[in-house]
Amino acid sequence: MKRFAGFIRKEFYHIFRDTRSLFILFGMPIAQVLLFGFAITNEINNVDVAFFDKSKDATTQEIINKISASKYFTNKQMITNDAEIEPVFQKGSVKAVLVFEKDFSEKLTKENKTYVQIITDATDPNTSNTINSYLNSILQNYQLEINKDIKAPFQINSETRNVYNPELKSVFTFVPGVMTVILMLVSAMMTSISITREKELGTMEILLVSPLKPFQVILGKVFPYIFLSVINAIVIVLMSIFIFKMPVEGSLFLLGFESVLFIINALSLGILISTISSTQQTAMMISLMGLMLPVILLSGFIFPIASMASPLQVISHIIPAKWFIIIIKAIMLKGVGLSFIWKETLIILSMTLFFIIVSIKKYKIRLE
Amino acid sequence: MTDTNVIQVENLTKKFGDFVAVNAITFEVKKGEIFGFLGANGAGKTTAMKMLIGISKPTSGNAKVAGFDVFTNSEDIKKNIGYMSQKFALYDDLTVKENITFFGGIYGLSRKKIEEKRQLLVEELGLQNIVNELVGSLPLGWKQKISFSVALLHEPKIVFLDEPTGGVDPITRRQFWEMIYKASNNGTTVFVTTHYMDEAEYCDRVSIMVEGRIEALDTPKKLKEQFKVNSMNDVFLKLARNIE
Numbered sequence: 001m002k003r004f005a006g007f008i009r010k011e012f013y014h015i016f017r018d019t020r021s022l023f024i025l026f027g028m029p030i031a032q033v034l035l036f037g038f039a040i041t042n043e044i045n046n047v048d049v050a051f052f053d054k055s056k057d058a059t060t061q062e063i064i065n066k067i068s069a070s071k072y073f074t075n076k077q078m079i080t081n082d083a084e085i086e087p088v089f090q091k092g093s094v095k096a097v098l099v100f101e102k103d104f105s106e107k108l109t110k111e112n113k114t115y116v117q118i119i120t121d122a123t124d125p126n127t128s129n130t131i132n133s134y135l136n137s138i139l140q141n142y143q144l145e146i147n148k149d150i151k152a153p154f155q156i157n158s159e160t161r162n163v164y165n166p167e168l169k170s171v172f173t174f175v176p177g178v179m180t181v182i183l184m185l186v187s188a189m190m191t192s193i194s195i196t197r198e199k200e201l202g203t204m205e206i207l208l209v210s211p212l213k214p215f216q217v218i219l220g221k222v223f224p225y226i227f228l229s230v231i232n233a234i235v236i237v238l239m240s241i242f243i244f245k246m247p248v249e250g251s252l253f254l255l256g257f258e259s260v261l262f263i264i265n266a267l268s269l270g271i272l273i274s275t276i277s278s279t280q281q282t283a284m285m286i287s288l289m290g291l292m293l294p295v296i297l298l299s300g301f302i303f304p305i306a307s308m309a310s311p312l313q314v315i316s317h318i319i320p321a322k323w324f325i326i327i328i329k330a331i332m333l334k335g336v337g338l339s340f341i342w343k344e345t346l347i348i349l350s351m352t353l354f355f356i357i358v359s360i361k362k363y364k365i366r367l368e
Numbered sequence: 369m370t371d372t373n374v375i376q377v378e379n380l381t382k383k384f385g386d387f388v389a390v391n392a393i394t395f396e397v398k399k400g401e402i403f404g405f406l407g408a409n410g411a412g413k414t415t416a417m418k419m420l421i422g423i424s425k426p427t428s429g430n431a432k433v434a435g436f437d438v439f440t441n442s443e444d445i446k447k448n449i450g451y452m453s454q455k456f457a458l459y460d461d462l463t464v465k466e467n468i469t470f471f472g473g474i475y476g477l478s479r480k481k482i483e484e485k486r487q488l489l490v491e492e493l494g495l496q497n498i499v500n501e502l503v504g505s506l507p508l509g510w511k512q513k514i515s516f517s518v519a520l521l522h523e524p525k526i527v528f529l530d531e532p533t534g535g536v537d538p539i540t541r542r543q544f545w546e547m548i549y550k551a552s553n554n555g556t557t558v559f560v561t562t563h564y565m566d567e568a569e570y571c572d573r574v575s576i577m578v579e580g581r582i583e584a585l586d587t588p589k590k591l592k593e594q595f596k597v598n599s600m601n602d603v604f605l606k607l608a609r610n611i612e
Contacts, residue, residue, distance in 0.1 A: 006470055007470075010470045202454075203457040203459060206451060211446045367413065
């Protein structure tokens with residue numbers, strides 16, 4: 001036990017004397033959470049729109065006022081002819097143009113039917129879709145307003161309520177994602193690099209010749225990162241609660257337990273990577289390409305899994321991060337207990353066992 | 369006690385698939401002896417040594433190190449040997465003091481014992497001014513000396529040195545060999561591999577490996593007589609040519 005304590009002290013010296021690893025360990029998590037929390041969002045706010053009002057009557061004016069008054073849109077400019085539409089988009093800031101047809105109000109009252117054309121800048125299809133649906137819902141509301149005295153014969157009214165995230169804050173999905181990415185990065189990449197570093201420098205040989213058993217060496221290398229990753233997880237959760245007002249509906253204890261399980265999963269992956277790479281460079285490349293990209297792209301963190309091509313959906317099943325994101329979202333937002341997420345927990349657990357067994361096998365072969 | 373064998377090797381063989389890296393080597397090393405283990409690159413020196421220090425399992429044959437069998441008691445062997453590799457593996461980002469404490473610790477020395485050893489080491493090597501410096505900032509010669517002392521920290525019966533003098537200047541090499549003699553006088557057996565044929569002259573006995581086999585084994589003096597040459601360098605060249 002005393003040997004082990006000395007080993008861990010040495011590991012902390014390594015970590016605290018290397019500014020690069022210190023930055024990855026502590027600077028990056030905070031920077032990422034803040035970035036994703038504040039800067040990167042898929043909500044729309046104050047989007048610039050332009051209006052081409054061929055009718056210029058009371059109704060169109062009222063609609064324009066409504067749209068401009070909403071917090072989602074800003075009336076950037078009024079256009080007076082078709083030729084101006086294209087240049088407006090090309091300048092870049094305007095994302096949508098509304099074109100009201102001639103005699104808008106008159107047609108509405110006499111023919112009961114009139115048209116407004118919505119032209120959106122679809123260089124970013126997602127934003128364009130969102131803008132479209134926001135504009136439509138404002139138009140719909142207005143329609144309801146002017147029809148409120150008339151009783152339509154048949155009506156299906158939908159009333160939407162978004163449970164677990166009523167304001168549709170994107171930070172609620174980013175925080176679990178960032179936490180997953182950070183824990184994966186810190187645990188897997190940092191351990192694989194620190195183990196391969198000993199190999200590269202030749203100190204691993206010295207350690208293996210010492211009375212320390214191979215598993216003690218590996219445990220000693222891994223233990224500090226469990227500790228640091230737990231601290232990271234706590235910092236991220238605290239930031240999400242106090243800065244982004246994210247709720248933690250479920251049990252903090254369960255959240256802690258699942259996080260530790262995921263950390264161990266990532267660590268065992270890190271050990272596995274270190275058994276197949278002999279230099280720090282290789283370990284880093286494998287961690288970045290083999291872990292980071294799938295974690296960011298295929299875990300459901302940024303792109304919804306349900307809308308992926310089916311081969312990618314299959315691949316996403318073998319990514320531990322996908323299951324962990326499901327778990328934290330369920331605990332933090334839905335407040336469920338273990339009985340609802342035991343399946344995901346079991347998957348992560350068995351993946352962890354698998355990684356550990358494979359690492360032990362590989363490690364033995366290397367020693368031969 | 370000088371005639372007891374601390375290393376006893378019989379027909380020790382290591383194969384990697386079809387390739388025979390070490391081919392039935394047989395030798396013994398006496399207590400306190402400085403045993404030179406020579407051979408060209410790829411002759412099988414390092415593989416043979418790895419089997420003796422318990423990090424590689426032999427394919428066949430027998431070997432006992434410090435009285436323990438390499439097949440069954442490699443853990444006991446590890447407690448009784450010291451090892452220094454060609455990279456003088458100390459941790460560059462730890463101070464001299466921290467390195468000593470760490471390596472003492474993994475060999476299970478008590479805190480008091482480590483403290484004692486460290487003070488002794490500091491005095492012997494004159495480390496007073498650099499004991500709190502990071503090892504990475506020290507010249508190669510210092511690293512090598514400290515590395516050797518660290519390998520002897522737990523007072524092993526045998527110390528294995530794998531090309532310990534690679535890349536250092538002749539004066540430092542000479543000083544290093546003085547440390548080796550001192551350890552040998554204190555009863556520690558020294559098992560050393562080297563490229564430098566002048567160093568081979570410093571050994572009590574020398575074995576020369578060629579293509580996995582031990583082709584010659586005797587004192588440097590007798591080897592020179594046997595091959596009718598004036599230096600170990602010529603012994604080595606003659607042996608290598610005969611094989612070709």
